[in-house]
Amino acid sequence: MNTKNAVIREKRKKVSQLIQRWLFSNEQFLNIITIPCASTDIFIYSILEYMNKGKSILYISNEDEEYVDILEKIKKNSSFRGYSYLRRGDIKLKSKFIIVKAANALEIMRDFDLVIFDDTRAFPHHTSYEIIDIMARMSKDEGKFIYCGVESIFKGKREIIIPVSEWPHPIVEPRTITTKINLEEDIPYIIYDYLKWSLYEDRKVVIYIPDLEKGLKVASYIRFYCKKLNKSVLCSWEEGKEKSFLKFAKVKSAVLITYTFENIPTYFANANLMVFFADYKLYDYKKLFHFCGVINSYESNFKEVIYVSNEETEDMDKAKELARSFNKEAWDMGFLSY
Structure with a gap:
């Protein structure tokens, strides 16, 4: 079991590095295909590095504000605290890293260098077309897009598949x-x-x-x-x-x-x-x-x-x-x- 845990940790580390390299490539779209409720640890260092380069990031997730996995991971693994969580009406947030629910995303009056839509951490409500529309409207003209879900929405674009979360268990077959x-x-x-x-x-x-x-x-x-x-x-x-x-x-x-x-x-x-x-x-x-x-x-x-x-x-x-x-x-x- 410990060996399998090590294999998974190494795979997730490599995925994290792939995302970091992708951010500074000429590609614009990335699909992360993974299981529901998967850990967001693969995004931590990419987000931090991208902000260090002066880039702005919008992270869309329908998790409750009380527990947003990416925030918990960032707080645990870094000293960065310059993020903002958008509540309804907070349309003038200036932070480089903003977390928001999909329903409130369009209230933000600015565009971002990177838009991440995490469709795995909460019950999925939106169609692929709705997700793409929200992401496109929140991005700069040359902005980048990462979608994390159980299947691709950017057809014909790069895919990274992570079929397990943090433990070497098969997902339950209903x-x-x-x-x-x-x-x-x-x-x-x-x-x-x-x-x-x-x-x-x-x-x-x-x-x-x-x-x-x-x-x-x-x-x-x-x-x-x-x-x-x-x-x-x-x-x-x-x-x-x-x-x-x-x-x-x-x-x-x-x-x-x-x-x-x-x-x-x-x-x-x-x-x-x-x-x-x-x-x-x-x-x-x-x-x-x-x-x-x-x-x-x-x-x-x-x-x-x-x-x-x-x-x-x-x-x-x-x-x-x-x-x-x-x-x-x-x-x-x-x-x-x-």
Whole structure:
């Protein structure tokens, strides 16, 4: 395991050096293809060096302000503190390095030498066309663009593939449970059995649902039909997101029902994920695949992502194929072993 960790660290170091060289090349577009929730350590020294040359950088990420991975990495690895985080209305920021959510990016009244769009650290909401449009509108005429996501958006341009994060683990390949039961009214027995087994084994399960209305129905019937589970069922809307997440993190075993997709906490150690209504229109393949990255962002021996739906969709199939392709790439590159 230590050998594989060393191999990954060396690979990430080489990628960091590649990005640094690319910044001072004549190329304008770069795709970083990696798994959801991957570490941003590969950008640290490129960002610092580029600013030292007097360049301005806009870093777009939909993470919560309380924890932006690139800022945590920069604070940990350097003394640089000259960054700014844009909140709505702060349109006159003069910092060389500005971090902003995509929804607020266009409020900044200036152009940048480098625009980085990190589409892996938070739940993906934007299409490729929307991302390219935002980046183009925030760049100088000769500016550079880096997109970090699960697939390329700059077609025919340079790609760097990083199929693992910081640990030599394959990304979780999701499985599907289909049922004819109306998931707004009842729970398939196999799900009840799975939840009961998880609690017996001192494990945690996060059930994701598309919205509050469906969440209320799911919570109601789980508590009604599965009375043995009642004391172990938490709902994110009942005590507030932060309080319920912290409570869930502290207990040995529990079931958390939530419709909060933004910045899913990565401290859900020992938790498996179930995505209810996985065939719902909200879930495209990038969103479904993002769940696999969530539980891949911490170390645990047994992890599962289960899509629960009435039918299997093309997006579910595509999410599975993405997981398989990243794992194949990781095996071929020597990051994984039996």
